[in-house]
Amino acid sequence: MSSETFAGFVHESLALLRCEVPAAHAAMCAPVAGRRVAIDADGEAFALRFERNVVHAAAPEAGPELSVRTSRRAVLALVDARYSLLEAVLNEHLDVRGTPDDVIAFHDALVAYLHGAVRAPSFPGLLRRFRAHAHGGMP
Amino acid sequence: MFDLSHVGGERGGVAATIDAVDFVRYGPRARGEPASFKEWQHFAILTEALDLLVNFSLCDDPRPGAPGRTLPRLIVMARDASGWEGDVEEFREDETYVGRGRTDLEFATNTLVFRDGHFLITAGLRDRPVAVRLRLDPVTMPAYAPSVPMLDGPPLHWSVVPRLEVTGVVEVAGRRHRLERALAYHDHNWGRFLWGHDVAWEWGFVLPDDPDVPWTTTFVRLTNRARTVALSHGMLLWRGERLARVFRGRDLCVDTPLAYARRPRPFKVPRPMALVAPELAIDVPSGLVTEAASGADRLRCECTVEDVAQVLIPSETGLGVTIFNEATARTHVRGVVDGARVDFTGRSIMEFIRVV
Numbered sequence: 001m002s003s004e005t006f007a008g009f010v011h012e013s014l015a016l017l018r019c020e021v022p023a024a025h026a027a028m029c030a031p032v033a034g035r036r037v038a039i040d041a042d043g044e045a046f047a048l049r050f051e052r053n054v055v056h057a058a059a060p061e062a063g064p065e066l067s068v069r070t071s072r073r074a075v076l077a078l079v080d081a082r083y084s085l086l087e088a089v090l091n092e093h094l095d096v097r098g099t100p101d102d103v104i105a106f107h108d109a110l111v112a113y114l115h116g117a118v119r120a121p122s123f124p125g126l127l128r129r130f131r132a133h134a135h136g137g138m139p
Numbered sequence: 140m141f142d143l144s145h146v147g148g149e150r151g152g153v154a155a156t157i158d159a160v161d162f163v164r165y166g167p168r169a170r171g172e173p174a175s176f177k178e179w180q181h182f183a184i185l186t187e188a189l190d191l192l193v194n195f196s197l198c199d200d201p202r203p204g205a206p207g208r209t210l211p212r213l214i215v216m217a218r219d220a221s222g223w224e225g226d227v228e229e230f231r232e233d234e235t236y237v238g239r240g241r242t243d244l245e246f247a248t249n250t251l252v253f254r255d256g257h258f259l260i261t262a263g264l265r266d267r268p269v270a271v272r273l274r275l276d277p278v279t280m281p282a283y284a285p286s287v288p289m290l291d292g293p294p295l296h297w298s299v300v301p302r303l304e305v306t307g308v309v310e311v312a313g314r315r316h317r318l319e320r321a322l323a324y325h326d327h328n329w330g331r332f333l334w335g336h337d338v339a340w341e342w343g344f345v346l347p348d349d350p351d352v353p354w355t356t357t358f359v360r361l362t363n364r365a366r367t368v369a370l371s372h373g374m375l376l377w378r379g380e381r382l383a384r385v386f387r388g389r390d391l392c393v394d395t396p397l398a399y400a401r402r403p404r405p406f407k408v409p410r411p412m413a414l415v416a417p418e419l420a421i422d423v424p425s426g427l428v429t430e431a432a433s434g435a436d437r438l439r440c441e442c443t444v445e446d447v448a449q450v451l452i453p454s455e456t457g458l459g460v461t462i463f464n465e466a467t468a469r470t471h472v473r474g475v476v477d478g479a480r481v482d483f484t485g486r487s488i489m490e491f492i493r494v495v
Binding site: 019020021023024027078079080081084085086111112114115116117118119120121122124127 | 202203204205206229407410411412413414415417453457458
């Protein structure tokens with residue numbers, strides 16, 4: 001899948017994570033196993049279904065346990081530490097909806113993903129491509 | 140701790156001794172040896188208008204799928220009236236040159252070399268507006284502490300030149316700082332361990348406010364991660380060029396106020412790591428008092444923390460983070476050594492390692 005779309009970027013990153021930092025991938029899947037997450041980034045909608053050590057693409061309209069709304073700009077602001085995850089939620093740059101248990105599980109999964117992201121050798125290159133695409137092709 | 144007064148040989152002097160002691164150790168890995176070697180050259184500059192940290196490091200990269208055997212990193216952090224700026228940048232092996240057996244490093248366009256008795260540093264971050272061009276002239280003899288014990292592996296080695304005079308230019312976000320014989324500190328560490336091993340340290344130095352003050356001091360306490368066992372504890376005092384006194388182990392006692400250093404939003408680099416270590420609370424005391432006494436000599440070093448920035452490195456033993464808290468401080472040193480009264484104020488940078 002191309003990383004020209006937000007969904008493509010997410011799927012590519014998950015595949016790299018599984019290959020390069022399997023411990024982080026497993027730690028990400030464990031808390032959200034059995035859940036579906038619908039993601040809307042700048043109006044682009046897609047969904048993920050988590051199992052114990054696998055993530056599948058899912059239909060966005062299939063009644064997810066969690067829904068997440070964000071933007072490329074917000075993702076880059078988080079990566080650049082212009083605000084924290086908590087501030088992103090409070091300032092509505094990141095909107096996460098679900099039951100308290102689902103939201104806590106998503107948080108744990110996201111933190112595990114991030115621990116893998118900062119370790120995976122291929123992620124800096126992936127981030128450069130994401131940043132270039134978010135800036136309209138300019139790095 | 141070795142007396143190095145003879146090391147420079149017939150040439151003698153500070154520069155020859157640094158040449159003989161303070162050189163790059165990084166080299167080929169023996170067959171079957173784990174990817175755990177680490178080496179870094181650290182420089183800190185303290186002036187009224189600017190604090191600056193520059194760190195060149197070469198570490199084995201133990202990650203599966205890593206692009207090379209070595210992970211060269213450059214840390215540049217500057218603090219001026221506008222706050223902190225800087226970053227941690229990594230380089231590929233094919234844009235790195237390592238002159239082994241001397242101090243000669245090139246990470247892309249960033250260079251560190253010891254030549255003709257001077258350290259020369261040229262560095263400019265790719266993604267942040269910080270650039271430095273510096274010449275550092277060592278004032279004190281180095282000290283060399285080999286074989287500092289570690290719990291999870293072979294010992295750590297440390298050499299230190301605690302006082303240098305620096306001349307050059309530092310540019311931070313368009314602000315230009317000219318340095319003319321400002322005081323600086325340098326040390327060099329190497330050893331075999333992983334971030335995440337059972338180790339922590341609390342370390343610092345004091346450079347006097349008045350450059351005519353002949354005293355310079357450093358102190359270090361290496362512990363287990365829980366900070367319940369001190370593996371090594373020392374305090375060193377130079378008078379002019381010479382190492383005047385070393386206090387060790389039971390000579391020393393450390394105390395802290397019952398308060399933490401508080402920052403509304405600590406500066407963290409590299410920035411993406413702030414996502415996995417977002418904590419606003421800093422496990423750094425608001426001050427540190429080191430007292431040393433041996434025979435008729437005694438020394439008290441009282442540091443009061445002014446500011447803290449964090450360098451965040453992924454642990455290599457699990458999904459944790461090793462936090463290097465870089466604390467700037469105001470310090471008062473007083474005591475009596477060899478019958479001479481020691482009493483001066485100065486600036487310090489202390490480093491507190493924590494693991495989360």
